[in-house]
Amino acid sequence: MQVTPNSRSRPAGDAAPVKVSYALWLVLLAAAGTFALTMGVRQTMGLYLSSVNTSTGLGIANISLAFAFGQLWWGLTQPFAGAIADRVGTARVLIAGVVLIAIGTVITPFMTTTWGLILAIGVLAAGGAGMAGPSVLMAASTRMVPAAQRGLATGIVNAGGSFGQFALAPVAMGLTASLGWMASMQWLGVLVLLALPAAWILKGNSNAIAAAAASASGAAVLTARQALARAVATPSYGLLAAGFMVCGFHIAFLATHLPGVIESCGMPPAIAGWALALIGLFNIVGSLGMGWAVGRWRMKSLLSLLYATRGLAVLAFVLAPKTPAVVLVFAAVMGVTFLSTVPPTAGLVAKMFGPANMAMLFGVLMLAHQIGGFFGAFLGGQVFQVTGSYDWVWYIDIALAAGAALIHLPIREARPARLAAA
Incomplete structure (x- = not known):
């Protein structure tokens, strides 16, 4: 299978021509594999929270602040990384990101202060x-990839991130059991360097290709500022950002504090590792299913369904007795919805504004996502320290899920009229 477009012009920066001889599966393998390593390493950090607390004595609240800042910084870097990738090329951005993840993860065990953890976890690793x-x-x-296959492609890439979480959580537990938590975390930092070869496959940039197509048709390509101004003026984009913020709250709270929730219920740490692994495993199913579904049903309706399912799942978990079986079933259900919001969200952005400036526009939504993630990670630690329980965070989570399910319904999936006219 061949990828499109047929590039007869040479993009700028590191962008060699996007050759039609590139197999689609190779492109998707590179993107999904990179996401598997970066997301897998990042989402397993919650397994080390208790060990970091025991080693440093900083307290759950202070350590949660470092994790929360990482959620926010991960989002803050994405619009800028996307804008740079749109112009100078994907490869350079990916290489810099992978190296920063490795450095931040490797030095984390040496950090003994809150500011040190913020630097290692929150700035270097999360920024990378x-x-x-x-x-x-x-x-x-x-x-x-061809336009008709974009939904499936984003689902496959998203499933890569889920597979990374599923695969690396048991790896992290095994390394911790055999080598200790410090060496375990550092080996994960080394492992992420396996993503570097993918940069060569994914090299190129969206704006150069869009400029070539626009030149052939006599149209103009919007600058990043113009594209962002039009997106911000589009009400559906704002609703999408608000819903994605709720998604960030859910994910960050679970990724950071689910091990603590399980520990507070008196269950062994192995249950926490398997719960995170199940979230990753079942999100592979959810991501692939959602990638298939976005080409067949309205994406805003799919997003409403996902958020409603999350809210009901959390409500059932709060009311149910806390046993290992209940925790694992809850993790599986949440896994189906965990990152399944990404394919329809990315699909709506591409549908409303096209592929030009896509990395930057989706990066802004990821920033909104991670603002929610900051509060999910931070409030989890604060509420537990004050009340000795995570109950109030679950209540907030249920209310936010209900709100997110409702605010997606008014979204208009068609391109804004002024863009369609242009």
Whole structure:
């Protein structure tokens, strides 16, 4: 299978021509594999929270602040990383991101203060994960596959991130059991370097290709500022951002504090590792299913269904007795919805505004996502320290899920009229 478009002009920066001889599966393998490593390493960090607390004595609240800042910084880097990738090329951004993840993860065990943890976890590792994250990877995939297959492509790339969480959580537990938590975390930092070869496959940039197509048709390509101004003026884009913020709250709270929730219920740490692994495993199913579904049903309706399912699942978990079986079933249900919001969200952005500036526009939504993630990670630690329980965070989570399910319904999936006219 060949990728499109047929590039007869040479993009700028590191962008060699996007050759039609590139197999689609190779493109998707590179993007999904990169996301598997970066997301897998990032989402397993919650397994080390208790060990970091025991080693440093900083307290759950202070350590949660470092994790929460990482959620925010991961989002803050993505619009800028996306804008750079749109112009100078995906490869350079991915290489820088992967190297930063490795450095931040390797030095984390040496950090003994809150500011040290914020630097290692919150700035270096999280910033690198943002640069080699979904906004850049989704845009690269959208650029390199036929329009009719973009929904499935984003689902496959998204499933890569889920597979990374599923695969690396048991790896992290095994390394911790055999080598200790410090060496375990550092080996994960080394492992992420396996993503570097993918940068060569995904090289290129969206704006150069869009400029070539626009030149052939006599149209103009919007600058990043113009594209962002039009997106911000589009009400549906704002609703999409608000819903994605709720998604970030859910994911960050679970990724950071689900091990703590399980520990507070008196269950062994192995249950926490398997719960995170199940979230990753079942999100593979959810991501692939959602990638298939976005070409058949309205994406805003799919998003409403996902958020409603999350809210009902959390409500059932709060009311149910806390046993290992209940925890694992809950993890599986949440896994189906965990990152399944990404394919329809990215699909709506591409449908409303096209592939040009896609990395930057989706990066802005990822920023909104991670603002929610900051509060999910931070409030989890604060509420537990004050009340000794996570109950109030679950209540907030249920209310936010209900709100997110409702605010997606008014979204208009067609392109804004002024863009369609242009």
